[in-house]
Amino acid sequence: MDEQQIIEDTRAWLEKAVIGLNLCPFAKSVHVNQRVRYVVSAAETPEDLLKDLARELLALNRADPDETETTLVIHPQVLRDFLDFNDFLGAADALIEDLELDGELQFANFHPQYQFAGTEPDDITNYTNRSPYPTLHILRETSIERATETMEDTDSIFEKNIETMEKLGIEGWVALGLKA
Numbered sequence: 001m002d003e004q005q006i007i008e009d010t011r012a013w014l015e016k017a018v019i020g021l022n023l024c025p026f027a028k029s030v031h032v033n034q035r036v037r038y039v040v041s042a043a044e045t046p047e048d049l050l051k052d053l054a055r056e057l058l059a060l061n062r063a064d065p066d067e068t069e070t071t072l073v074i075h076p077q078v079l080r081d082f083l084d085f086n087d088f089l090g091a092a093d094a095l096i097e098d099l100e101l102d103g104e105l106q107f108a109n110f111h112p113q114y115q116f117a118g119t120e121p122d123d124i125t126n127y128t129n130r131s132p133y134p135t136l137h138i139l140r141e142t143s144i145e146r147a148t149e150t151m152e153d154t155d156s157i158f159e160k161n162i163e164t165m166e167k168l169g170i171e172g173w174v175a176l177g178l179k180a
Contacts, residue, residue: 001076003040009132010038010074016176021168023128023161026147035069043078046088050095053136057099060138069143076133082113085134092136106144108137112179127173128161 014036019028030036039056043049053073060071079085089109096102110131115121148154165173174180 001040001042006040006074006076006133007038010072010135013132013178014072017127017173017178020176021161021164023164025151025157026143030069030143033069035065035067037063037068037071039071039073041073041075041078043075045078046084046091049075049078049088050091053092053095053138054099056138057096057101057105060140061101061104065140065143069140071138073136073138074133075136079134080112082111082115085109085111104141106139106141108139110135110137122170124165124169124173125162127165132179 014027014031018024019031037056037060039052041049041052043052052075056071056073060068079088089107092107096105096107110129111134112130112132113121114129114131115126116123116129119126151157170180
C-alpha cells in the first residue's frame with residue numbers, strides 16, 4: 001500500500017471531478033486553502049476501520065477549522081465491495097452518536113463502485129460519488145450550514161450534477177484521466 005500514491009490519486013479525483021466538474025460547489029475553497037486532511041487507513045477489517053474513524057472524528061472535532069476543515073478517510077483495503085461498504089454506513093453513523101458528536105460531524109461517502117438506488121451499475125450519474133478508493137468524508141455540520149446559507153437552492157446541486165455527468169458521459173470522465 002503506497003500511502004502517498006493513494007493520497008495523490010484521491011487529490012487528483014478531488015481536483016478533476018469534485019472541483020473541476022463543480023460536483024460540490026463548496027469544495028474548492030477548502031481545497032485551495034489547504035484545509036482538507038487526507039488519512040489513509042491501513043484497516044483490513046470493518047472493526048479496525050471503526051477504530052480509525054473514531055480517532056479521526058475526535059481529531060477533527062478538536063482541530064481548529066481554520067487549520068483543518070474536513071477529513072477524507074481513505075480505506076483501500078477494507079469494504080472494497082460497494083454493498084459491504086453501504087451496509088457499513090449505519091455503523092459509521094452510529095459511531096458518531098456513540099462519540100456524542102451527532103449534530104457536530106457527519107459522513108459523506110464515496111466508493112469506486114458507487115451506485116444510487118434504482119440505477120444500473122454503469123449509469124454515468126453514479127460517478128458523482130465514485131472515488132478512486134472507498135472513502136468516508138468527515139464534514140463539520142457548521143461548515144455545511146455556512147455553505148448552504150450562501151446558496152439559495154442546495155437541492156439543485158444534485159440535479160446539476162446529473163446534467164453535468166450526462167453531458168460528460170463515460171468517455172468524458174475517462175478523458176479527464178479518471179478511472180471508469
